[in-house]
Amino acid sequence: MTDITVLxxxxxxxxxxxxxALLRAARQLAPAGMTVELYEGLRDIPPYDGDTDTETPPExxxxxxxRISQADGVLFVTPEYNYSVPGVLKNAIDWASxxxxxxxxxxxxxxxxxxSPGNFGAVRAQLALRQSFVWINARMVVQPEVMVFKAGxxxxxxxxxxxxxxAALVRKLLDALATTIHTPAP
Ligand SMILES: Cc1cc2nc3c(=O)[nH]c(=O)nc-3n(C[C@H](O)[C@H](O)[C@H](O)COP(=O)(O)O)c2cc1C
Numbered sequence: 281m282t283d284i285t286v287l288x289x290x291x292x293x294x295x296x297x298x299x300x301a302l303l304r305a306a307r308q309l310a311p312a313g314m315t316v317e318l319y320e321g322l323r324d325i326p327p328y329d330g331d332t333d334t335e336t337p338p339e340x341x342x343x344x345x346x347r348i349s350q351a352d353g354v355l356f357v358t359p360e361y362n363y364s365v366p367g368v369l370k371n372a373i374d375w376a377s378x379x380x381x382x383x384x385x386x387x388x389x390x391x392x393x394x395x396s397p398g399n400f401g402a403v404r405a406q407l408a409l410r411q412s413f414v415w416i417n418a419r420m421v422v423q424p425e426v427m428v429f430k431a432g433x434x435x436x437x438x439x440x441x442x443x444x445x446x447a448a449l450v451r452k453l454l455d456a457l458a459t460t461i462h463t464p465a466p
Contacts, residue, residue: 291369401427
C-alpha cells in the first residue's frame, strides 16, 4: 500500500492538554506507512467572517485548507467544553467547511477521538463533531469510538500515554482511518 499522511488537529490550546498529548501518542502509534503530522496553527485562525471568506481568505485559513487538502485524512482530537466542541476547534472547522459541498473537508476521510479528566471522555463533544461531519459530507470513521475518560490516570507527568488499553484503541482507530483512506470513495 502507498504511504499516507494524516493531519492531526487537537482542539486544545493548552500546553498541558490531555487531547494534544493523546494526539502525540497517536503519532507514535501510527501503523506502518502512516505519518501523523501535528497541526499547530489553531491559535492563529481568526473568527469566521463571511466577508473575509473570499478567494483570498486570511493566510492562516488558506494554510489550514491547504494542509487538509494535501493530507490523505484528518484526525480530530477534541476536548469537551460545556457538552460540546471548543469554540476554537469549531471555528476552524467552520472555515475549513467552506465553500459548502466543495471544501477541503468534503469527502475527506476523518476520524475523531477525545479525552477528559472526567467520566465521559468528551463523548458529547465527539457526537457534536460527528453531526458537523454529516453536514460537511466527510468520510467519517464510525468505529471504534475513542473516549479517553479519567485522562489524568492515563498519562504520566510528561504527557506520555501510559495506558495500554487506550493505546490499543487509538491503534484501532488509526487502522480504521487507514482502511477508509485506502477504500476508493463511492
Ligand atoms: C470552558 C470549559 C468547559 C468545560 N466543559 C466540560 C464539559 O462539558 N464536560 C467535561 O467532561 N469537561 C469539561 N471541561 C473540562 C475539560 O474536559 C478539561 O479542562 C480538559 O482537560 C480539557 O481538555 P485539554 O486537557 O485537552 O485542554 C470544561 C473545561 C472548560 C475550560
